[in-house]
Amino acid sequence: xxxxxxxxxxxxxxxxxxxxxxxxxxxxxxxxxxxxxxxxxxxxxxxxxxxxxxxxxxxxxxxxxxxxxxxxxxxxxxxxxxxxxxxxxxxxxxxxxxxxxxxxxxxxxxxxxxxxxxxxxxxxxxxxxxxxxxxxxxxxxxxxxxxxxxxxxxxxxxxxxxxxxxxxxxxxxxxxxxxxxxxxxxxxxxxxxxxxxxxxxxxxxxxxxxxxxxxxxxxxxxxxxxxxxxxxxxxxxxxxxxxxxxxxxxxxxxxxxxxxxxxxxxxxxxxxxxxxxxxxxxxxxxxxxxxxxxxxxxxxxxxxxxxxxxxxxxxxxxxxxxxxxxxxxxxxxxxxxxxxxxxxxxxxxxxxxxxxxxxxxxxxxxxxxxxxxxxxxxxxxxxxxx
Amino acid sequence: xxxxxxxxxxxxxxxxxxxxxxxxxxxxxxxxxxxxxxxxxxxxxxxxxxxxxxxxxxxxxxxxxxxxxxxxxxxxxxxxxxxxxxxxxxxxxxxxxxxxxxxxxxxxxxxxxxxxxxxxxxxxxxxxxxxxxxxxxxxxxxxxxxxxxxxxxxxxxxxxxxxxxxxxxxxxxxxxxxxxxxxxxxxxxxxxxxxxxxxxxxxxxxxxxxxxxxxxxxxxxxxxxxxxxxxxxxxxxxxxxxxxxxxxxxxxxxxxxxxxxxxxxxxxxxxxxxxxxxxxxxxxxxxxxxxxxxxxxxxxxxxxxxxxxxxxxxxxxxxxxxxxxxxxxxxxxxxxxxxxxxxxxxxxxxxxxxxxxxxxxxxxxxxxxxxxxxxxxxxxxxxxxx
Numbered sequence: 001x002x003x004x005x006x007x008x009x010x011x012x013x014x015x016x017x018x019x020x021x022x023x024x025x026x027x028x029x030x031x032x033x034x035x036x037x038x039x040x041x042x043x044x045x046x047x048x049x050x051x052x053x054x055x056x057x058x059x060x061x062x063x064x065x066x067x068x069x070x071x072x073x074x075x076x077x078x079x080x081x082x083x084x085x086x087x088x089x090x091x092x093x094x095x096x097x098x099x100x101x102x103x104x105x106x107x108x109x110x111x112x113x114x115x116x117x118x119x120x121x122x123x124x125x126x127x128x129x130x131x132x133x134x135x136x137x138x139x140x141x142x143x144x145x146x147x148x149x150x151x152x153x154x155x156x157x158x159x160x161x162x163x164x165x166x167x168x169x170x171x172x173x174x175x176x177x178x179x180x181x182x183x184x185x186x187x188x189x190x191x192x193x194x195x196x197x198x199x200x201x202x203x204x205x206x207x208x209x210x211x212x213x214x215x216x217x218x219x220x221x222x223x224x225x226x227x228x229x230x231x232x233x234x235x236x237x238x239x240x241x242x243x244x245x246x247x248x249x250x251x252x253x254x255x256x257x258x259x260x261x262x263x264x265x266x267x268x269x270x271x272x273x274x275x276x277x278x279x280x281x282x283x284x285x286x287x288x289x290x291x292x293x294x295x296x297x298x299x300x301x302x303x304x305x306x307x308x309x310x311x312x313x314x315x316x317x318x319x320x321x322x323x324x325x326x327x328x329x330x331x332x333x334x335x336x337x338x339x340x341x342x343x344x345x346x347x348x349x350x351x352x353x354x355x356x357x358x359x360x361x362x363x364x365x366x367x368x369x370x371x372x373x374x375x376x377x378x379x380x381x382x383x384x385x386x
Numbered sequence: 387x388x389x390x391x392x393x394x395x396x397x398x399x400x401x402x403x404x405x406x407x408x409x410x411x412x413x414x415x416x417x418x419x420x421x422x423x424x425x426x427x428x429x430x431x432x433x434x435x436x437x438x439x440x441x442x443x444x445x446x447x448x449x450x451x452x453x454x455x456x457x458x459x460x461x462x463x464x465x466x467x468x469x470x471x472x473x474x475x476x477x478x479x480x481x482x483x484x485x486x487x488x489x490x491x492x493x494x495x496x497x498x499x500x501x502x503x504x505x506x507x508x509x510x511x512x513x514x515x516x517x518x519x520x521x522x523x524x525x526x527x528x529x530x531x532x533x534x535x536x537x538x539x540x541x542x543x544x545x546x547x548x549x550x551x552x553x554x555x556x557x558x559x560x561x562x563x564x565x566x567x568x569x570x571x572x573x574x575x576x577x578x579x580x581x582x583x584x585x586x587x588x589x590x591x592x593x594x595x596x597x598x599x600x601x602x603x604x605x606x607x608x609x610x611x612x613x614x615x616x617x618x619x620x621x622x623x624x625x626x627x628x629x630x631x632x633x634x635x636x637x638x639x640x641x642x643x644x645x646x647x648x649x650x651x652x653x654x655x656x657x658x659x660x661x662x663x664x665x666x667x668x669x670x671x672x673x674x675x676x677x678x679x680x681x682x683x684x685x686x687x688x689x690x691x692x693x694x695x696x697x698x699x700x701x702x703x704x705x706x707x708x709x710x711x712x713x714x715x716x717x718x719x720x721x722x723x724x725x726x727x728x729x730x731x732x733x734x735x736x737x738x739x740x741x742x743x744x745x746x747x748x749x750x751x752x753x754x755x756x757x758x759x760x761x762x763x764x765x766x767x768x769x770x771x772x
Contacts, residue, residue, distance in 0.1 A: 001626040003401025008394070014643065015389025207623035209610060210630050213603030221596045237593035240387040240643070245596050253639075257400065257626070 001208045001257040008252050010144045011170040014244065016236075018172045019049040022090070023056070025132055025170045030088035032059045033081055035101050037093045039063060044180035046136055050092055060084050065093065068272070069100030071116065071152040074107070078115065081108050081129075089131035091168075095140030098133050099148035102166045105129045118161055119150055125163030132170040136177045138243040139189035139280070141196060141250025143171035158269055173247065175239035178229060186233060186242075187335045188280035190226050193246040194219060195264060195283040198328075202291065202301050203259040203369040215254045216308045221245045223309070226335060259369040264290050266367055267382060270355045275345050284332040284339050289384035291325045293377070297370060341386050352382035387594040387643040394638050396530045397556040400630065402622075404558045405435040408476070409442070411518055411556045416474035418445045419467055421487050423479045425449060430566035432522055436478055446470050451479065454658070455486030457502065457538040460493070464501065467494050467515075475517035477554075481526030484519050485534035488552045491515045504547055505536055511549030518556040522563045524629040525575035525666070527582060527636025529557035544655055559633065561625035564615060572619060572628075573721045574666035576612050579632040580605060581650060581669040584714075588677065588687050589645040589755040601640045602694045607631045609695070612721060649753040650676050653768060656741045661731050670718040670725050675770035677711045679763070683756060727772050738768035 013021050026032060032054060041047040051059070062077045080086065081104060089108075091101035105128030107115035118125065125146075135143045142148065147162040178186065201215040222245050228238035248254075267290070268282030277285070291298060295318065302321035306312035312323045329339050341348045356379035367373035373381075399407050412418060418440060427433040437445070448463045466472065467490060475494075477487035491514030493501035504511065511532075521529045528534065533548040564572065587601040608631050614624035634640075653676070654668030663671070677684060681704065688707035692698035698709045715725050727734045742765035753759035759767075 001401075001623065001630075003404065005397065005399055007397035011391065011393035012642075013391055015387075018389065207626070209627040210603060210607045210634060213606060214600055217596060217599030217603050220599060224595060237387065240593070241595040244387075244643075248596060256398075257630075 001206060001211075002259075004256040006252060006256050007164070008144065008167065010167045010251075012144065012173060012247070013170060014173045015240075016174060016176055018174050019046070019134055020053045022050070022132060022134065022170070022172060023053045026054070026057060026088055026090070028057070030057065031084065031086050032057050032088045032090050033077070033084070033086040033104075034059050034061050034090045034092060035065060035077060035097055035104070036061075036063045036091075037065050037067075037097050040180070041092055041136060044136075044177070046092060046134065046177065050090070050134060054090075060086065065097050065100045067096045068149075068151040068158065069096045069103065071150060072154070074100050074103055074150070075115075077104055078107050087129070089129055091131060091133040092136065094135070094137030095142045098135070098140070098142040098168070099150065101131050101133070102128070102142070102146075102148035103150050103161065105131045105166060106161065106163070116152065119157075119159040122161075123163075125161065125165045127165040128163075130169050132172075133168045134172045134174075135243075137181060137185060137189060138173075138178070138246035139185075139192040141193070141247055143168060143173065144247045144251040156273070158273060171247075173243050175236060175243045178233045178239040178242065181233060183230065184278075186230060187337060188278050189246060190222055190229075190242065190335065191280040191284050191332060191337060193249040194222050194331075195280070195287060196249040197222075197254065198287065199262050199264055200255045200258065200260045202298055202305060203261055204297060205300050205304075206258055208256075208258045211254050211256060211258050212304070214248075216305070218245050218249050218254070219305075219309045223331065226331075230335065261369045263367040263373055267355065267378060270358060271341065271351075274351065274354065275347075277344050281337055281344070284329075284337045285341050285344070285385050286381065288325050288329045288339060289381050291328075292322075293381045293384060294368065294373075295321055339385075341382075348386050351386075352379045355379070355382050387592060387597075388645075390642040392638060392642050393550070394530065394553065396553045396637075398530065398559060398633070399556060400559045401626075402560060402562055404560050405432070405520055406439045408436070408518060408520065408556070408558060409439045412440070412443060412474055412476070414443070416443065417470065417472050418443050418474045418476050419463070419470070419472040419490075420445050420447050420476045420478060421451060421463065421483055421490070422447075422449045422477075423451050423453075423483050426566070427478055427522060430522075430563070432478060432520065432563065436476070436520060440476075446472065451483050451486045453482045454535075454537040454544070455482045455489065457536060458540070460486050460489055460536070461501075463490055464493050473515070475515055477517060477519040478522065480521070480523030481528045484521070484526070484528040484554070485536065487517050487519070488514070488528070488532075488534035489536050489547065491517045491552060492547065492549070502538065505543075505545040508547075509549075511547065511551045513551040514549075516555050518558075519554045520558045520560075521629075523567060523571060523575060524559075524564070524632035525571075525578045527579070527633055529554060529559065530633050530637040542659070544659060557633075559629050561622060561629045564619045564625040564628065567619060569616065570664075572616060573723060574664050575632060576608055576615075576628065576721065577666040577670050577718060577723060579635040580608050580717075581666070581673060582635040583608075583640065584673065585648050585650060586641045586644065586646045588684055588691060589647055590683060591686050591690075592644055594642075594644045597640050597642060597644050598690070600634075602691070604631050604635050604640070605691075605695045609717065612717075616721065645755040647755045649759055652753055653741065653764060656744060657727065657737075660737065660740065661733075663730050667723055667730070670715075670723045671727050671730070671771050672767065674711050674715045674725055675767050677714075678708075679767045679770060680754065680759075681707055725771075727768075734772050737772075738765045741765070741768050
């Protein structure tokens with residue numbers, strides 16, 4: 001096991017009716033900017049619940065933060081923060097709204113030239129404007145970590161940021177939000193969280209017994225819960241387990257002391273950029289090819305995953321590893337997710353070369369837990385996923 | 387799953403050589419009181435490592451905190467804190483030193499009559515003097531939670547305290563400390579952590595799938611690691627997994643949204659008070675009888691534990707539950723722990739009645755996850771453990 005440092009100060013308020021407790025989590029004298037997305041919260045009642053909880057607070061609203069939170073929109077919110085002397089941010093939404101709010105938390109206190117350089121110069125944010133979240137879509141884990149992904153259309157960039165100052169002060173996780181989440185988004189959420197665990201688990205053995213078992217616990221729970229929540233999004237037990245699993249998948253706990261991969265995400269992001277394919281679905285497209293291509297370096301962990309998560313015990317290490325990849329792909333397929341690029345676009349020829357070229361141009365460092373995957377490797381992996 | 391609130395702000399510094407990083411965790415202008423126990427840290431090199439790390443800090447020392455941290459000793463430390471204008475506490479030791487430091491953290495800022503009333507009046511501590519810990523004995527989990535148990539000899543009391551202000555600011559977990567831990571204490575540590583998980587897991591099903599699986603993960607890891615660390619305390623991988631499992635067993639994560647028991651601890655504490663039996667060993671004495679006595683209400687979780695942790699799959703729910711109890715007792719026995727009170731004292735007759743009488747006298751509320759175990763039940767359980 002590697003050395004590690006771990007601290008996660010976010011307060012989780014989990015369960016039915018927890019939205020009302022945000023009244024006591026936000027300082028009474030705060031001037032709050034409430035941030036949200038396309039307005040679904042006005043249909044499912046969450047907007048009303050938040051407004052009621054904050055009826056004794058001074059609240060300004062900013063809606064319209066899009067999926068893949070866009071810099072130009074966020075800059076408009078930043079203007080509101082400055083003009084209105086906002087002191088506290090409240091994200092009410094999914095990963096995109098929360099990530100956008102993290103950018104604003106950093107940008108509000110940033111004293112450099114322009115806030116975009118936080119992303120381009122990879123400036124770690126040690127202190128941001130305090131913010132809380134009300135999660136409306138279990139998937140990304142952003143509600144209990146300190147990272148964010150921000151998109152800028154005019155330069156076609158999608159960059160990451162983070163820092164110990166960007167943990168939400170609190171996050172409300174009320175599983176009842178699943179009642180109104182469209183089927184497609186539930187499937188995406190399960191797939192996203194599942195792949196988050198795989199990226200931190202399917203690497204090479206390093207003797208971190210407990211981290212491995214907790215990763216397997218999250219995967220097993222997601223597998224168990226998927227058919228239940230998809231059949232009935234009002235199943236409270238299923239919704240609770242789904243929501244907590246998504247948070248635990250990326251709150252930092254399972255990555256402590258172990259190598260991590262994240263190559264699937266790097267390649268998947270490009271498929272979203274090129275074809276607008278849902279983030280989670282790009283992961284399901286890339287993962288099987290990535291694991292097949294890297295079987296030799298990943299086979300021990302793949303075989304462990306086969307045995308402990310899928311109960312596949314026959315054959316050699318390689319046999320089990322291959323069976324685990326197939327079973328994972330089948331799991332995605334069973335939820336209705338296509339796992340080949342050609343099922344999303346007819347125009348897939350040349351995609352592998354294009355992505356490889358992009359990585360080369362950016363001077364990509366080696367991908368994967370060994371940091372040794374080259375743009376040539378990326379080309380082959382993406383081609384396998386056609 | 388029940389609603390829950392969860393926040394754990396302790397920063398964990400895990401791994402080889404992490405003691406040196408405390409230099410950067412304690413403010414430069416702090417006046418530090420370094421607290422420790424009987425002096426073993428002067429033999430195993432940890433004292434020197436801490437002193438070297440803090441060579442640029444102003445440090446006062448207070449040694450001699452005993453196992454079951456004693457109020458009268460702590461009151462002497464409190465006098466030092468006031469006289470020397472201490473601003474930061476550093477616990478270097480196991481659960482007793484850390485628990486004693488938590489009491490001092492609270493007492494140093496307490497403005498009531500006398501600090502003992504923090505315990506008798508169950509005053510929740512929302513703010514204490516900041517403190518960090520260097521853990522020298524994996525077992526109690528105190529390094530990453532906000533609770534403490536304090537003993538007072540003159541009144542024969544052993545009381546609990548806690549509050550959100552009592553989380554350590556940081557805790558150093560260097561698995562190399564296991565090298566010099568006596569075999570008996572390693573066995574105690576494994577047993578203590580194992581029982582901590584059982585107390586939060588062997589209750590009744592409430593649909594908390596992920597919490598169950600994480601509890602099982604900790605139990606499985608402890609079972610796997612026990613023979614390795616006991617055979618070779620310098621096995622770094624085993625030591626790392628042992629140490630992290632002990633912390634995770636009682637850092638609050640696995641109790642979220644689920645019922646908890648803690649009756650084994652309540653009864654075990656009395657055996658320590660009456661006969662001076664090591665805390666962990668009292669748990670191993672009580673646990674089998676407690677589970678046997680409460681088989682009817684606990685059988686579903688016991689059977690789940692049987693299947694998932696011990697791979698016991700034959701028979702009815704009751705059969706599996708009984709087999710799990712037997713297997714747990716055997717696990718303790720295999721480590722060299724006696725699980726019958728008569729193996730610790732010849733003078734055991736009347737113990738059950740005495741403990742029952744004590745509970746009655748204190749106006750004990752019902753024990754266990756259903757809060758329905760009476761002093762009469764306690765008498766029967768303790769008698770079964772003779």
